[in-house]
Amino acid sequence: MKMFLEDGYAKTSIRNIADAIEYSPGTIYLYYKDKDELLYEVQRDAYGKLLEEFRTKAKHKDPVKRLMQIGKTYVAFGLANPELYDLMFIIRAPMNVDEELHKDNGGDSFDYLLTCLKECIDKDLLRVKDVDLCALQTWSVAHGLVSLNLRCRLKMMAEEKEMPKILNSAIEDYVKLLIK
Amino acid sequence: MKMFLEDGYAKTSIRNIADAIEYSPGTIYLYYKDKDELLYEVQRDAYGKLLEEFRTKAKHKDPVKRLMQIGKTYVAFGLANPELYDLMFIIRAPMNVDEELHKDNGGDSFDYLLTCLKECIDKDLLRVKDVDLCALQTWSVAHGLVSLNLRCRLKMMAEEKEMPKILNSAIEDYVKLLIK
DNA sequence: TCATTTTCTGAACACCATTCAGTATGTTTG
DNA sequence: CAAACATACTGAATGGTGTTCAGAAAATGA
Numbered sequence: 001m002k003m004f005l006e007d008g009y010a011k012t013s014i015r016n017i018a019d020a021i022e023y024s025p026g027t028i029y030l031y032y033k034d035k036d037e038l039l040y041e042v043q044r045d046a047y048g049k050l051l052e053e054f055r056t057k058a059k060h061k062d063p064v065k066r067l068m069q070i071g072k073t074y075v076a077f078g079l080a081n082p083e084l085y086d087l088m089f090i091i092r093a094p095m096n097v098d099e100e101l102h103k104d105n106g107g108d109s110f111d112y113l114l115t116c117l118k119e120c121i122d123k124d125l126l127r128v129k130d131v132d133l134c135a136l137q138t139w140s141v142a143h144g145l146v147s148l149n150l151r152c153r154l155k156m157m158a159e160e161k162e163m164p165k166i167l168n169s170a171i172e173d174y175v176k177l178l179i180k
Numbered sequence: 181m182k183m184f185l186e187d188g189y190a191k192t193s194i195r196n197i198a199d200a201i202e203y204s205p206g207t208i209y210l211y212y213k214d215k216d217e218l219l220y221e222v223q224r225d226a227y228g229k230l231l232e233e234f235r236t237k238a239k240h241k242d243p244v245k246r247l248m249q250i251g252k253t254y255v256a257f258g259l260a261n262p263e264l265y266d267l268m269f270i271i272r273a274p275m276n277v278d279e280e281l282h283k284d285n286g287g288d289s290f291d292y293l294l295t296c297l298k299e300c301i302d303k304d305l306l307r308v309k310d311v312d313l314c315a316l317q318t319w320s321v322a323h324g325l326v327s328l329n330l331r332c333r334l335k336m337m338a339e340e341k342e343m344p345k346i347l348n349s350a351i352e353d354y355v356k357l358l359i360k
Numbered sequence: 361t362c363a364t365t366t367t368c369t370g371a372a373c374a375c376c377a378t379t380c381a382g383t384a385t386g387t388t389t390g
Numbered sequence: 391c392a393a394a395c396a397t398a399c400t401g402a403a404t405g406g407t408g409t410t411c412a413g414a415a416a417a418t419g420a
C-alpha cells in the first residue's frame with residue numbers, strides 16, 4: 001500500500017515490491033493470483049478509510065448539514081489522498097472479479113450517503129424525490145470534481161493551489177441547490 | 181485512432197501500430213516523440229468530435245433547453261464512445277506538456293457550456309450566480325456519471341443495460357435543479 | 361535422522377517503450 | 391552521368407514489465 005500510494009499503481013512493479021519485502025518476484029504469486037489482487041487488498045482498506053472519514057467528520061444531527069459535511073469530506077478526502085482515490089475510483093483494473101467486494105466495501109460509504117439522503121427526503125427538506133437518483137447525482141458531482149482535478153483537466157480554471165477552494169465551493173453550491 | 185478505440189490506449193503497443201502500418205517501430209519515433217504524442221493527435225480529434233456533437237445536437241434557442249441538451253449530449257457521447265471518452269478525460273498520460281492544446285480544444289467544448297450558462301444566468305433563468313462555478317459543477321455531474329459508469333463503479337445500482345436510462349435521468353434531474 | 365510438507369527462488373517467457381548505428385532511397389549539384 | 395547530400399527507414403539492443411515453473415531450501419513431524 002505504501003508503494004502504491006507513493007508511486008502509483010502503474011509505476012509500482014512486482015519486482016519493486018519483491019525487492020522491498022526482500023523476497024523473489026515469484027513468491028508474491030504464491031499469495032496473490034496477479035497484480036490486480038494486490039490492488040483489491042489495498043482497495044478494501046481504502047474504502048474503509050473513506051467510511052471512517054464520513055463517520056468522524058460527517059455526523060451532524062441535522063441531515064441537511066450532514067449531507068453538506070459528507071460532500072465536503074468526500075472532496076477533501078480525494079484531494080488529500082490522490083493516489084488512494086485513484087486506486088479506489090479511477091483505475092481500470094478490478095470490478096470484474098468480485099462484485100461482492102464492492103457491495104460490502106465501497107457500498108458502505110455509498111450507504112452512508114444514501115441513509116443521510118433518505119432522512120433528508122423523508123423530512124421533506126430537499127427539492128428531490130428519488131433517493132437513489134439523488135445519491136448517484138451527488139456522488140457524481142463529488143467524483144467529477146475530484147477526478148477532473150486529479151487528471152489535470154481543470155488547469156484552465158485556475159492555478160493548482162486555488163483548486164481546493166474552488167472544488168469546495170462547487171460541492172457547497174451543489175448541496176445548497178438541493179435544499180428546499 | 182482506430183486501434184486506440186478498439187483495444188484501448190494501454191493495450192495498443194507501438195509494435196502493433198508499426199505492424200498495422202507496415203513500418204518498423206523505430207519509424208514511428210521519427211514522427212512522434214513518444215507514445216503520448218500519438219495520444220495528443222487523437223485527443224485533438226476527439227475534442228473536436230464532442231464540440232461537433234454539441235453544435236449539432238444542442239442548438240435550441242431557449243438557453244435553458246439548450247443547457248439540457250448539452251448535458252444529455254455529453255452523457256450520451258460518453259456512453260456511445262467509451263474508449264474515446266477514456267482517452268479524452270480519464271487517461272493519465274498528458275496535460276503535462278502542452279497546456280495550450282487543451283485551452284484550444286477541450287476548451288472549445290467547455291466554452292460552449294460556458295456561453296450557454298452565461299446566457300441562462302444573464303436572463304436570470306437559473307438559481308445560480310457564478311457562471312464559472314456552475315459550469316464546473318455541471319461538467320462534474322456529467323463527467324462523474326459517465327466515468328463512474330465506465331469504470332463499473334455503478335454496478336450496485338442496476339444492470340448494465342439499465343444504466344443509460346438512469347444516467348439520463350440523473351443529468352436531467354440535475355439541470356432541472358438548476359432551473360428557477 | 362530421515363521423510364514429508366511447506367515455502368521460496370530465479371531464470372525463462374513473452375511482452376513493452378525507446379534508442380541509435382547503419383542502410384536504403386530520393387534529390388540536387390558539379 | 392556521378393558524386394554529394396538529404397531524407398526515410400530498419401531492426402537489433404537496452405532496460406523495463408507481469409507471470410510461470412522446475413527445482414532448491416527450509417521447516418516440520420516421526
